[in-house]
Amino acid sequence: MSQSVIELVGVSFSFGDAPVLSDINLAIAPREFVGLVGPNAGGKSTLLKLILGLLVPQVGRIRVLGLAPREARRRLGYVPQYPTFARDFPISVEQVVLMGRLGPGLGWYNAADRAAARRSLEEVEGLDLVPRRIGTLSGGQLQRVLLARALVSDPEILILDEPTANIDQRMEGDIFDLLARLKARRTILVVSHDIAFISGYVDRVACLNRTLIAHDTAAIDADLIHRLYPGDVRAVAHVH
């Protein structure tokens, strides 16, 4: 197990009295592309925040790159589900991407930072967006910029929370094609509500509804979907 870049052992977390996650065990290998699926309020975003060290579990142990999450966090790239900033903030795309190069040091960005920002925007096919103000971008363009911001520090692990929740389907395919290319060099953990769609891209699917139900194979069968989403759910054939 020492090969795992992300390792959770017996992790439980609750907000006040409300349990969100219980007894989660998960190990992700280097350069693995893992999809995390499950119903709304199943604890997916919470699990990501635990891995990022933004939350601390009450029970259990989390190691990221062999370190405590807080210590590993600068080696991770993160794309949030909802932009946590005001869309009318007076800031250009370049400045947003440069933020991914921030460190503890004072002073200004240098030429190497700017070159990295351009490379990163090029990687997500968004170089033409450099001078644009963040508020003028479409949903898909904003998602590319946030991805570039996560990539600009050349992270070993990329963590994305519903990267395609606010964009149309064609764009969704583009973003996942992009992730499939990035996977050659990085470990990727992506949250999605669309189990059928992501199963065509990822190496492995982990299903989360307060507890992690299955994470050994990518086989998604009716029985699994039924356990995840109780009630009458029809499986939809989805072929790539």
Add this chain to the structure above:
Amino acid sequence: MNEFLSALADHAFLRTALLAGLLASVGCGVIGSYVVVKRIAFLAGGIAHSVLAGMGAALYYGFDPVLGALVAAVVAALIIGVVRLAWSAQEDTLVGAIWAIGMAIGILFIAKTPGYSADLMSYLFGNILLVPPRDLWLMAGLDLVLVLTVALCYRQFLAVSFDEEFARLRGVPVAFFYLLLLCLVAVTVVLLIQVVGLILVIALLTLPAAVAGHWVHSLGGMMVIATLLGAALTASGLALSYGPDLPAGPTMILLAGAVYVVSALLNAAWRAWRARRAGGAMMRSAE
């Protein structure tokens, strides 16, 4: 206007007042831009009003009221900031409480200060004509502290204003920079109180930066435009008030308010025109 210019040549107190306005505009442009983009005007208002506690206490114990104001502003900023970081849900209640408690403490001290205490009005509404020349040096010093701190920590302040969660993930000590930013707001409040008094501070802190935000789309650009606008507003407010012998502070504020309203209307009209033109271009290309 000519009358004002010749008076400026004749009277040293007018030159001091003009300089005080110009020095205050640096703070109102640089820190006001953060107040506007981070949407902490209410918080800044709380800091401004609680300053009366420090001024009252300084008056009662015989210290320099500006020093009392500075201490009270920084203490209020730290209390509000620490509580917000720890229990974010209670922020607005807390700001309201600090706002009123600070004023109450100040008024009690001033009431119990022996002797002539008509100065209360000039604390509340400011009197730029009574700024002592030695205070100009203090104001210049505070400006220097503001500008140097912002120049040094520009990236961190930008990250903390824009996206706290991401800043935290990049290893930026968010709590430290947030509290530092609030302390800079406190320093700016003290600068501006000299000019317009503590009740009107909030207008100078927000209006020039908001007007700049209508037209420029970078934080640095906002700071420059808001500083220049603040300088123009304080100088022309002073000039306008001189002839008819109006109080200078409220004249500046009304002028700033008028510029803000006109700018907001023009900006809305400009956006509508651009949207129509873009729509028209799409129609033509579709044909």
